[in-house]
Amino acid sequence: MAKSTRTRGQRRRVVTPGGEALEPTAATVSSHRARQATVATILEQVFGPFADMSPQLWERRAYLLLVGSVYERLATNDEVTTDELVKLARVLAEHRRMKHTAVDPVDESDDEAAQGNGRLPNRLADMVRDLYGAAAESDNEEALKKGGVGG
Amino acid sequence: MANGRDARQIKHIRNEVLVALKVIYPAAMQAETLLRSLLVLFPTLEFDYLRRDLHYLQQKGYLERVTPSFEPDEALTPWRRRWFRLTPSGTELADHCIQDPALEE
Numbered sequence: 001m002a003k004s005t006r007t008r009g010q011r012r013r014v015v016t017p018g019g020e021a022l023e024p025t026a027a028t029v030s031s032h033r034a035r036q037a038t039v040a041t042i043l044e045q046v047f048g049p050f051a052d053m054s055p056q057l058w059e060r061r062a063y064l065l066l067v068g069s070v071y072e073r074l075a076t077n078d079e080v081t082t083d084e085l086v087k088l089a090r091v092l093a094e095h096r097r098m099k100h101t102a103v104d105p106v107d108e109s110d111d112e113a114a115q116g117n118g119r120l121p122n123r124l125a126d127m128v129r130d131l132y133g134a135a136a137e138s139d140n141e142e143a144l145k146k147g148g149v150g151g
Numbered sequence: 152m153a154n155g156r157d158a159r160q161i162k163h164i165r166n167e168v169l170v171a172l173k174v175i176y177p178a179a180m181q182a183e184t185l186l187r188s189l190l191v192l193f194p195t196l197e198f199d200y201l202r203r204d205l206h207y208l209q210q211k212g213y214l215e216r217v218t219p220s221f222e223p224d225e226a227l228t229p230w231r232r233r234w235f236r237l238t239p240s241g242t243e244l245a246d247h248c249i250q251d252p253a254l255e256e
Contacts, residue, residue: 023160024192032191033170040174050178 066091156200162256164193165204169213169254172237173245179217179236186231202230211251213241 024032044050066088080088156164171188172180186201208214217234218225243249 023163029167029192032167036171036174036188043175050175 159256160193161204162254164189164196164201165208165254166256167192168201168204168208169237169241169245172214172235173242176237176242176245179234181231182233182235183231185235198231205230205233205235208241209235211253212238213244214238 040050167189168185171185182198182201182205185205186196186198189196189201205214209216214235215238216225217236218228219234222228237245240249244251244254
């Protein structure tokens with residue numbers, strides 16, 4: 001029985017019916033590079049110019065943008081389909097889950113959110129206030145309890 | 152051939168890494184994201200190969216690792232989650248301002 005002389009790496013290579021390894025064509029490479037440049041332009045326009053940043057900042061800015069977008073749609077009573085709302089909620093939940101699994105120390109507000117008591121974590125409420133100058137729902141509840149709204 | 156890859160493919164992948172990081176310079180990208188992007192061009196690329204290429208480019212001084220403040224011990228961070236950005240030399244190479252025969256296709 002003949003032994004295969006191929007290495008492990010070679011065995012995993014995907015080949016075309018003609019036996020050639022898959023290599024991108026010049027057109028594919030060019031189109032991929034153009035796409036990357038476009039993505040970079042979009043990111044720059046949305047998040048501002050790329051800076052010599054710390055990676056965690058990107059995540060936070062993306063999170064702020066997402067929270068802002070959710071808040072805007074809800075606050076302006078814009079039509080949000082259930083499907084859209086579910087997707088947005090999933091993204092936010094995934095983000096929070098990611099933060100819990102990260103080595104980043106977890107603060108009490110995160111624990112509160114994880115327990116599912118329905119309140120926005122304090123930091124989130126602060127962020128919404130900073131962004132829009134408006135109080136998030138949880139803050140209004142607090143204020144109502146203290147009799148501080150409209151009174 | 153090196154681990155089932157020929158020199159042309161190795162150079163091609165390394166160059167695409169530089170191109171990918173060039174468009175976001177001076178920001179950084181995670182190795183996992185890089186891999187996903189490169190899979191568009193190289194569907195059979197395995198992370199282990201990319202890890203070697205990243206290590207090589209780092210040793211050549213074209214890439215540098217960016218360590219977020221929340222990483223307590225950078226040596227323990229899995230490769231896929233490590234962030235990389237171009238160094239000034241890497242940018243010059245990606246912009247074709249300098250040449251490296253080892254990366255010329």
